[in-house]
Amino acid sequence: MFVASKLPQQLDRSGWVAMLPARTPRPSLNRTLNADVAIIGGGFAGLSAARRLSQLDPTLKVVILEAGEIAEGATGRNSGFIIDLPHEVSSEDYGGTDSDERRHDIKIHRMAIALARDLAVEKGWGKDIFDPCGKYNVAMGPQGDKHVASYARQLDSVKEEYRLLDSEEIGEVTGTRSFTSAIFTPGTVIIQPAAYIRGLADSFGGSVKLFEHSPALSFDRQGASWRIKTPNGAVNAGKIVLANNGHAQSFGLFRGVLLHVYTYASMTEAFDPTRLGGQRSWAATPAFPMGTTVRRVQGDKRDGDRILIRSRYTYNPRMQVSDGAITRAGRIHDRKFEARFPMLKGVRMQYRWAGAMALTWNGVPAFGEVEPGIFAAIACNGVGATKATAAGIAAAEAALGMDSWLVQVFRGFATPKPLPPQPFLTIGATANLSVKEWSAGME
Ligand SMILES: Cc1cc2nc3c(=O)[nH]c(=O)nc-3n(C[C@H](O)[C@H](O)[C@H](O)COP(=O)(O)OP(=O)(O)OC[C@H]3O[C@@H](n4cnc5c(N)ncnc54)[C@H](O)[C@@H]3O)c2cc1C
Known part of the structure; x- marks a missing residue:
């Protein structure tokens, strides 16, 4: 059984959220639901995974659990750059990287931008949200x-x-x-990141259900499926996409590798x-x-x-x-x-x-099937508008058993390097x- 030792806490709200009109969050989960796929986390990774799942199979029952409100987390707090080319590069960084890897990175980033662009067209957004x-x-x-x-x-x-x-x-x-x-x-x-992620959240209906103020408190295996508990409800799901970024560690996963x-x-x-x-x-x-x-x-x-x-x-x-x-x-x-x-x-x-x-430590995502049926899209590495979006798409495809180019590239990344022990790490x-x-x- 995986139990959350900690849940996200937000001290403040971002200017992006503050500048938008008030929004009524989706209700919290107060019953038991069955789903094909449950997604933990409603940021770039989680909501992109949901969008990809519903594109691949519109009949799929998908439940998204968000601990707080959509746009309260890092996804509604960033600077809004969905970059296609890596930007924090020095000559050393670039010089040491194989150019095929760079091209893969750029192609991955552009797949994330394509998802965002499709959404922008669907929503008819102007340059104030998607430019x-x-x-x-x-x-x-x-x-x-x-x-x-x-x-x-x-x-x-x-x-x-x-x-x-x-x-x-x-x-x-x-x-x-x-x-x-x-x-x-x-x-x-x-992008206006808070407007973007709210728009993505509000695009779901039908067989994709989003619950806010519904943190996953634990999940454990029940026969062929997983049972996720929230404060007032539960989800029985065949598969889980874990998209709660650093808080994956709160469930005991990726210990000692996330900074x-x-x-x-x-x-x-x-x-x-x-x-x-x-x-x-x-x-x-x-x-x-x-x-x-x-x-x-x-x-x-x-x-x-x-x-x-x-x-x-x-x-x-x-x-x-x-x-x-x-x-x-x-x-x-x-x-x-x-x-x-x-x-x-x-x-x-x-x-x-x-x-x-x-x-x-080595800048790679924490991606893949961490337990049978649990697909992680974790470790945004600071450029989550692109990387977490792409990881969410890849996790959705992997959860449906696809062996796409994107899944292969994500599976081909090295595993995250262990961090040095404390107190050396903090120092x-x-x-x-x-x-x-x-x-x-x-x-
Ligand atoms: C100030 C700032 C500027 C930035 N600028 C950029 C930028 O311009 N471009 C860029 O690419 N990146 C930028 N970033 C980084 C980017 O915001 C992150 O990489 C991105 O938000 C990661 O997305 P994610 O979906 O993986 O995680 P998150 O956005 O952290 O989303 C995870 C979600 O999981 C939820 N959650 C956690 N635990 C649970 C639980 N137990 N149950 C249910 N839900 C849970 C959280 O509430 C959260 O909403 C910036 C970040 C900051 C802070």
Whole structure:
């Protein structure tokens, strides 16, 4: 029997959720249901798995259990980049990777983008929710410039399209002269993550049932199926897709291989768009690994625009952060905002939040049939909008016995490497994050 030792707790809500109208969550589970497949976790991985299952067999009975509310978790807290090309790369990272593997990664990312694009078409979403606008990888000094140049060489080697921009050109896009160079790649899609995942959740009906405020408390084998208990109900399911990211460990699975790292974001109040030149909407990842992600979010006619700043990483093995940690990260965000946008002096941050990520030492997913009938799509490795989406699709296909290209690639990943023992792990992880953040400086 697998019993949850811990459930997710959210201290705050993200600016993305706060900016949306209130939504009535789906009811919690209060009876016993039978399902072909039960999915634990309603983030990118879980809901993408549900969508794939219903595409493959619309008659399949699927039950999704979400511990909290849709968009409360990391899926509604991220910066909204569904990237096609890896972005946190240094020349060393890229140089050491086999180019076939890189192409596999890119193909996987594009399969995730295809799922999101189909949904966007189905829903008739505008650019405020799903914007296939590409992204900039921006530098703020000589070290960053070197990364930009190196990234361009690596993109040449995988024959991917890009455009290099000098300081003036990226200034015309962003309205600030703070960036020294940039590289534009056209394939990334930018989403309003909370609206996206709510839309995906609300697309289910018929034989796919979603229950919110319904944490899986335990699951155990009952003959040929699995019985999952929630506080007021139960699900008997032939198969389980485990899509609760770092909380897989709370059931005793993937012990000693998941690194629980938090990252932080702040979003400004709406400001008069005439205060900042350039385009009204753009999205930039840092050229320098561990640097700062920045987005300008265009408001509607009544509202103004906002700037999102995402930076800072902390290692939190207990899978929770304090208000103090969010405040400390917020001070860093304020400095980074001021350095980039001196013309927006006086504009304050309206929302601040943190979110959990599950990484592995060797950057591979924790994927596969962990017990007969239990298919894991765990370890987003920080880029879950693409990787967890793809892992969810692959887990759905594997659960139905398919041996697709995607399933083969996911099965072919190395197994996650064991983490060093405590206290070396905490000391090492904290020191490593601090050194990398320090070397990123204002980038
Ligand atoms: C500030 C920030 C910015 C980021 N920016 C980006 C970005 O731009 N692009 C990108 O690709 N990634 C980004 N990420 C990472 C990305 O958000 C994650 O990789 C992604 O959300 C992982 O998706 P997931 O479905 O695997 O897990 P999660 O989003 O963590 O979803 C898991 C779900 O499982 C639920 N759950 C847990 N335990 C149980 C249980 N016992 N029963 C039922 N449900 C349970 C949780 O409530 C949660 O909703 C960012 C993260 C943060 C915090």
